[in-house]
Amino acid sequence: MRSIVVLACLLALVGCSSLSGTGDKGYISGEGVPVEVAAVDREAPIELTGTDLDGNDVDLAAMRGKPVVVNVWWSECPPCRVEQPDLNEAAAELGDSVTFVGLNIRDASAEKGQAFVRNFEVPYPSVYSPDGRALLAFAGTLNPRSIPSTVVLDADGRVAASVQGRIPTTQTLISLVDKVLDE
Numbered sequence: 001m002r003s004i005v006v007l008a009c010l011l012a013l014v015g016c017s018s019l020s021g022t023g024d025k026g027y028i029s030g031e032g033v034p035v036e037v038a039a040v041d042r043e044a045p046i047e048l049t050g051t052d053l054d055g056n057d058v059d060l061a062a063m064r065g066k067p068v069v070v071n072v073w074w075s076e077c078p079p080c081r082v083e084q085p086d087l088n089e090a091a092a093e094l095g096d097s098v099t100f101v102g103l104n105i106r107d108a109s110a111e112k113g114q115a116f117v118r119n120f121e122v123p124y125p126s127v128y129s130p131d132g133r134a135l136l137a138f139a140g141t142l143n144p145r146s147i148p149s150t151v152v153l154d155a156d157g158r159v160a161a162s163v164q165g166r167i168p169t170t171q172t173l174i175s176l177v178d179k180v181l182d183e
Contacts, residue, residue, distance in 0.1 A: 032165035034176055037158075039183055045157030046070075048137040050127035053104060053113045058127050060101070060137075064157045067098045067180045069173070072135065072142065072149040073126070074106040075116035079166040080148045084120040086170040087150075090177070091123055093170070098177050102126025103134055105147070138162075152176050154183065 048060045048070075060068060071087055073080040091100045104113040104126040113128060127134055135144045141159050142149045150173065152161040161176040 032163055032168045034161055034163050034168075034172060036161045036176070036179070039154070039160075042154065042156075042158035042160065043140075046137050046151075046153060046159065047157075048127070048134060050129060050134055052125040053110045053117060053128050054125070055110075056125065058101065058125060060153070060157060063099045063101070064155060066155050067160070067177055068153040068157070069098060069100045069177065070103055070138075070151045070153065071100070072103045072105060072147055072151075073116075074104065074147050075112045076106075077147050080116075081120070083148055083166040084116075084122065086167055086173065088121060088123060089170045090173045093174060094177055097181060100124035103129060105129050105132040105135065152180055154180050 045064070046060055048058075050058050052058050060070075069087075069090070073084075087100070091098075101124060102117075102122060104116075107113045107116075107128070107130055109130075110128050113126060116122070117126065129135070132144060135142060138149075138151060138159075141151060141162050143164060146164040148166055150163045150167055151159055152173075154160040160180045163172075163176075167173045
């Protein structure tokens, strides 16, 4: 009887995770809850270089001086498809005050990522990292299996906010960026 009670408690705890599963798809869709980091608590700048879907070099260090929004996505991820219009709208509204960069992981070919970019009219470049190694730059901030995810970097390249899972609304992302712009 005692082992049944223990098993029931463990099952209840597993159900209380802040991340929701997607069956056998190999990724976890987060809850979309923003996490902000106070300026005094921010760690070292994120170092990430790579090649975008068109073969051009991308270096986050070269983007310092204004906030950068990094969105992690995969073309076959349903929540990524749902949130892309919100990202496009935020990028348009925020304009030149911020830089947007995608981080395309898991796509077997750049062509699949390029098709997503065309279909959703993504207005910014995306680093192509089919093996997901580019996510290592965000260790401690993002779960490597949480797709989509979004990170707001401050002007110094440090993590100021993150959202694991689909951003709840365009305004949520704009508000996160505005707080960083106001610093």
